[in-house]
Amino acid sequence: MPAYSTELPLRSDLNDTHEELAKRWATTGLWWSGAERLAIVEEVRSARDSEPLAPWESPSQVEGLIPDDNVLPSAAVDAIWRITNHPGTLTAEWHASIVGQGLDPEAYAELVGVVAQANAVDRFADALNLERVSLPEPSRLEPARSPDPSVQVSSHWVPTAQIKGPNVVKALSAVPFENESMQLLSSVQYVGLGDLLADLVSDQNSLSRMQVEVIAARTSKLNECFY
Amino acid sequence: MNQDAEVTFEAIDNSESGDGGVEHGALLSRLCEAIYNEDQNQLASIKDQVVESAGADVLVDAVAVSAHFYMMTRIADATGTPLDAGSVEPSIQIRELVGVNAFTSRREAQK
Numbered sequence: 001m002p003a004y005s006t007e008l009p010l011r012s013d014l015n016d017t018h019e020e021l022a023k024r025w026a027t028t029g030l031w032w033s034g035a036e037r038l039a040i041v042e043e044v045r046s047a048r049d050s051e052p053l054a055p056w057e058s059p060s061q062v063e064g065l066i067p068d069d070n071v072l073p074s075a076a077v078d079a080i081w082r083i084t085n086h087p088g089t090l091t092a093e094w095h096a097s098i099v100g101q102g103l104d105p106e107a108y109a110e111l112v113g114v115v116a117q118a119n120a121v122d123r124f125a126d127a128l129n130l131e132r133v134s135l136p137e138p139s140r141l142e143p144a145r146s147p148d149p150s151v152q153v154s155s156h157w158v159p160t161a162q163i164k165g166p167n168v169v170k171a172l173s174a175v176p177f178e179n180e181s182m183q184l185l186s187s188v189q190y191v192g193l194g195d196l197l198a199d200l201v202s203d204q205n206s207l208s209r210m211q212v213e214v215i216a217a218r219t220s221k222l223n224e225c226f227y
Numbered sequence: 228m229n230q231d232a233e234v235t236f237e238a239i240d241n242s243e244s245g246d247g248g249v250e251h252g253a254l255l256s257r258l259c260e261a262i263y264n265e266d267q268n269q270l271a272s273i274k275d276q277v278v279e280s281a282g283a284d285v286l287v288d289a290v291a292v293s294a295h296f297y298m299m300t301r302i303a304d305a306t307g308t309p310l311d312a313g314s315v316e317p318s319i320q321i322r323e324l325v326g327v328n329a330f331t332s333r334r335e336a337q338k
Contacts, residue, residue: 009284014291079305087304088331095307112305120298127262127270127290157307168299171306182298189295206284207292210249215292216299218259225300226330227308 003133004125011205017188018121018133024181025114026138031107031145031175034138037114039071040080041135044118047084048126055086075101076111083115088224095157106147106174109158113178120185148174168227169193190216251281258286259293 003018004010025041026034050065059065059081060074070077079098082090099105125132151159151174161173172179186193191204191212204212220227246252258277261270277286302308 008287010287014287083301083305087301090304091331092307095305109306112302116298116301116305119301120294120296123262123297124291124294126265127294128274128287155309167308167311168303171302171308182302185295185298189291190299204292205288206282207288208250211251211255211289212292214247214249214252215255215259215289216296218256219263219293219296220300222259222263223297223300223304224330225296225303227300227303227310 004130006128006130008128011188013188017184018124020184021117021121021181022133022135024177025118026136027177028139028141028143029110029114029175029177031104031110031143032114033143034140036071038135038138040076040111040114041118043070043072043077043080044084044115045122045132047081048119048122052085053081055082055089073101073103075099075103079103079108079111080115083112084119092157104145104147105153105159106151107145109172110175110178112158113172113175113181117178117181117185120189124189165193251277251285254280255289258289262290262293 002015003022004015025037027037028034029037032040047059050059053059053062058074058078060077066074066077072080075098082094095108099108103111122132124130148159148161151161153159155167156171158171159174160170161176163170163173169179169182172182183193191209201209203209207215249255254273254277258273261273264270274286277289
């Protein structure tokens with residue numbers, strides 16, 4: 001079943017990839033179960049659809065905002081809302097406070113991956129007035145929750161693997177499944193990351209590469225992202 | 228789609244300055260602003276303009292690119308991703324021109 005039903009000329013690779021992303025969200029991760037990963041996506045949607053909170057307000061501390069039976073720990077909920085609605089305000093101190101509440105640094109990296117993907121996929125649907133992609137049944141397998149001794153905190157706040165490539169690709173290298181999802185989206189919504197610097201001139205579907213980069217840079221600036 | 232040979236950073240800095248040498252640059256910049264602002268009236272108007280000026284396929288592809296950077300910015304900012312070593316020096320002038328040096332993420336990614 002396609003992710004979207006629309007009269008717009010939606011490319012099939014976009015439709016298929018968003019459908020694939022929903023399946024990947026429902027899959028058991030390294031640190032979060034399928035049900036928890038879907039809860040992360042649902043929390044992104046709650047954060048986007050709720051009345052805005054100031055960056056310093058934690059949704060877990062607002063009475064009645066987060067249901068008592070939420071499957072996610074408070075630190076995860078607070079991180080999801082902050083990353084979704086105030087990415088330009090994130091600091092090293094804030095990150096330390098989140099993992100300091102007992103969220104494993106690698107689990108945090110996986111959470112960032114799912115939150116970021118959900119923001120991209122839902123933002124696309126919302127901007128084109130499409131129904132957001134529906135979420136499948138979660139996998140019942142339990143995650144291993146086993147730290148990888150080969151990943152370390154070196155260049156980023158989060159632990160990363162020793163891989164080559166741009167720092168933004170290295171960012172989620174401790175959770176390769178999320179890095180793969182990021183690259184799947186890049187290949188249909190931006191530029192295949194392998195071609196990022198190798199080919200600076202080819203058109204990307206109906207857009208010239210310069211148009212793509214204007215959109216990318218303008219959006220990054222609006223989101224107050226320095227990288 | 229084609230663009231002129233000389234490209235500037237006007238359409239990145241804001242949508243009021245011009246196309247910056249990129250075909251429909253200002254219009255695409257306004258589309259990004261409307262997606263960010265989530266003002267349905269503003270967004271509907273800009274989308275109509277994009278379809279009329281450039282076509283529905285350009286609208287879909289442009290929204291896809293913009294939406295993609297709601298992922299990339301969150302990955303970079305939530306993980307403390309520093310600039311790549313090889314791009315620090317070459318991007319000094321660009322960062323100054325597009326006005327990103329004051330962002331929290333500039334300061335924090337170095338920690």
